[in-house]
Amino acid sequence: MRRLLLFPLLLFAMLLGCGSDPGHPSGTAATDGAAIYAGQCVLCHGDDGKLGLSGAKDLTMSELSKKEMIALVTNGKGLMMPYGRVLTAEEIEAVVDHVRALGKRP
Numbered sequence: 109m110r111r112l113l114l115f116p117l118l119l120f121a122m123l124l125g126c127g128s129d130p131g132h133p134s135g136t137a138a139t140d141g142a143a144i145y146a147g148q149c150v151l152c153h154g155d156d157g158k159l160g161l162s163g164a165k166d167l168t169m170s171e172l173s174k175k176e177m178i179a180l181v182t183n184g185k186g187l188m189m190p191y192g193r194v195l196t197a198e199e200i201e202a203v204v205d206h207v208r209a210l211g212k213r214p
């Protein structure tokens with residue numbers, strides 16, 4: 109009886125072990141700027157940064173420096189909420205890099 113119970117338990121433990129790979133705590137998806145942008149920013153700024161909902165500016169025309177953008181995204185401005193509460197500094201830098209790359213497209 110005991111052995112019969114042990115087997116599914118072991119299997120369960122192995123499955124759990126695979127799910128939370130301790131080697132990669134946040135994975136690559138969490139710091140993928142494009143993925144964060146798609147999840148958090150597209151709503152107001154659009155895929156290409158030009159949507160400009162709620163009075164947002166065309167991000168491709170932004171003249172802010174990288175440092176200023178990080179500060180704006182972290183602290184929020186106007187109708188844009190402060191992302192410092194929901195994203196880590198690393199994630200904010202990744203999403204700002206993505207925004208800055210949008211402007212370099214023809």
Ligand code: HEC
Binds near residue numbers: 164185187191
């Ligand atoms: C609720 C809508 C909304 C969402 C969601 C949003 N923004 Fe904004 N964003 C705005 C508005 C409105 C402004 C203009 C703020 C102002 O100048 O008053 C703005 C301004 C900006 C600016 C400054 C542009 C400039 O040159 O002045 C950047 C950069 C920016 N957003 C990036 C982001 C990023 C990155 C995200 C996702 C993490 C994001 N925004 C999510 C509404 C939004």
